[in-house]
Amino acid sequence: AVISLGLLRSDYLAHCLDACVAKQVELNTIASSFGGISSHMTPMHSYILHELNHGDKIADLPENPALSGLCNGMIKAWEIIGKPHAAILFIVEDVTYNICDQRFHEFEIRKINPSIRVIRKSLTEIYKEAKLGPNRELLVNDTEVSVIYFRAGYEPGHYPTQNEWDARLLMERSLAIKCPSIHYHLAGTKKVQQALAKPGILKRFLDNDEKIEAVKEIFTGLYSLDANEEGEEAVKRALKNPEKYGYIIRPGEAIPPKVSDLVSELGIFGAIIGDKDRIVYNHQVGHMLRTKLSTANEGGVAAGLGALDSPYLID
Numbered sequence: 001a002v003i004s005l006g007l008l009r010s011d012y013l014a015h016c017l018d019a020c021v022a023k024q025v026e027l028n029t030i031a032s033s034f035g036g037i038s039s040h041m042t043p044m045h046s047y048i049l050h051e052l053n054h055g056d057k058i059a060d061l062p063e064n065p066a067l068s069g070l071c072n073g074m075i076k077a078w079e080i081i082g083k084p085h086a087a088i089l090f091i092v093e094d095v096t097y098n099i100c101d102q103r104f105h106e107f108e109i110r111k112i113n114p115s116i117r118v119i120r121k122s123l124t125e126i127y128k129e130a131k132l133g134p135n136r137e138l139l140v141n142d143t144e145v146s147v148i149y150f151r152a153g154y155e156p157g158h159y160p161t162q163n164e165w166d167a168r169l170l171m172e173r174s175l176a177i178k179c180p181s182i183h184y185h186l187a188g189t190k191k192v193q194q195a196l197a198k199p200g201i202l203k204r205f206l207d208n209d210e211k212i213e214a215v216k217e218i219f220t221g222l223y224s225l226d227a228n229e230e231g232e233e234a235v236k237r238a239l240k241n242p243e244k245y246g247y248i249i250r251p252g253e254a255i256p257p258k259v260s261d262l263v264s265e266l267g268i269f270g271a272i273i274g275d276k277d278r279i280v281y282n283h284q285v286g287h288m289l290r291t292k293l294s295t296a297n298e299g300g301v302a303a304g305l306g307a308l309d310s311p312y313l314i315d
Contacts, residue, residue, distance in 0.1 A: 005077040005147065005179040006272040007032050007070050009288065013265055015220065022266070023220035029180045029188030030154040032070075035269055036104025038288040038308055039067035045310045060313045062287070066269045069285020071108040073271030076281050077147045077177045078116060080273065086146035087117040089138075089176070093152040094122050102151055119143065123153060126167040138174035149179045177273075194222035261294040264309060287311070 009032035015023040046058045074088055088109065090102060106118045121129065121140060130140045138145040148171055152158050159165050172182055186192055195201060197219045202212045223234035238244075267288035273281035292306040 002181065002183075003077075003080065003177050003273065003275050004181040004184055005073060005177050006184050006270070007035075007073055007149070007179055008270045008272065009033075009035075009267040010270065011265055011267045012218070013220075013263070022218060024218045025220060025265070026190070027188060027193060028267075029184045031151045032267075032269065033098055033101050033151070034267070034288045034290075034308060035066040035070045035286065036101040036108070039064050039104075039286065041289075041308055041310045057312070061310055062313060064286045064310075066286025066288065067104055067108050068112070069283060070269060070271060071105055071112060073273065073281065073283070073285070074105075074147055074149060074179065075109060075113055075116065076271075077179070077273055080280070081146035081177060083144060083146050084115065086144045087119050087140075088147045088149060089140065089145040090118060090120045091126070091148060091150045091152050091171075092120050092122055093158065094124065096151075098151070105149075117143070119145070123158060123164040123167045126171065127163040130167065130170055132170065132174055136173065136175045138171060138176045145174075145176050147177050147179065148174075150185075154185070190222065191224075194224060197222050262291050263294045264289055264291045265306075266311070 006029060009028040010024055011026050011028065012022040013025050014020050042061050042064050045061060049055055049057050049061075078086070078088055090106065092099075092102060096102065102120075106120075109116055109118055119140065126140065130138060133139050133144070138148070153164075153168060159168070171178065178184075180188065202215060206212050206215065223237070224230045225234060267290070268284060269286045269288065270284050271281065272279065272283075289309040289311050290306045291309040296306075
C-alpha cells in the first residue's frame, strides 16, 4: 500500500454568536507553513515580558514545539524507508519568499539527525535532474530521495509549463514517501472540504457516532459560489441573513494609527503517517497563532496583512 506523510495545519477561528466556540475554517495539507517561525515566537515574547518586568506572565505562554514535531514526522518517514544514504527533498518555488521558515526545518533535521541530507529543488529542476531508478526509487542527480516535502506545487502558477507537471508525475510514480501525497493534496482543497462537511458524508470514513458528532462540532459552513443551483442557493442564504456571514471591507489608511479590533486564527499542527489500512504515526506537534485587523479580508503574513503571535492562556 502507498504510505503517505501528512504535515497538517488545521486552522480555527472563534465563532461567537450565543457563545464562543472554535470552528475549523480549513485544513492545510500542503506547504503547511510557519511551523519554524512560530516556534520562535514564545522565546521572543518571553524575552519581551522579562524586559517589561512581567516575567510572572511567562507561565501562561504555552510551549510550542511545532518545528521539532514537524521535523520528527519527516525523520520518522525517512526511517520507515530504511535507506540511510537517502535524502529528504524539499520542493520549493523558483523565488521563495518564505525561505526562512523552510530553512528552519532543514536546520532542525540536521540538529536531530546529522546524518540525514536535505536537498532543495524546484519543480523545474526536478524535471531536468530527476529520474526513476530500476525499482522506482527517485534519483536526483544520482542522489536517492526517500521523502519528498512539498513547499511548492499547490497552485497552478507553480506549473508554468508541461515540464513541471511531468516532474510532479515523476515524483508521484516514485516509491518515495510524499508529503503530501496527491491524495492528501486533493483532500486539502476547499472543494473537497466543502463536500466532507455535507450531512452524512462523515459516515463513509468514521464508524463511531460519537466521533462523527465531535468532528461535526468544529465544522463551519463551507458554501459553493459555483454557477449552479447550489451556488445560487448559497447567495440567497447570504442575502437573506448577511449578519451571519459578515461583510468584506477594505481598510483605509489612518495617521496616526488608532486602536483597532483584531481577529486571531489558531492553527494546530499535526504529523501523521499511514496508508489506507493503518496509521503508524499520529501526533499533535504544536500551534501557530496569526493575528490581523478585523476589517481585513486577507490574513497573509508574507503579504503584510497579518502577524504571527503567541497565545496567552487565561481562566
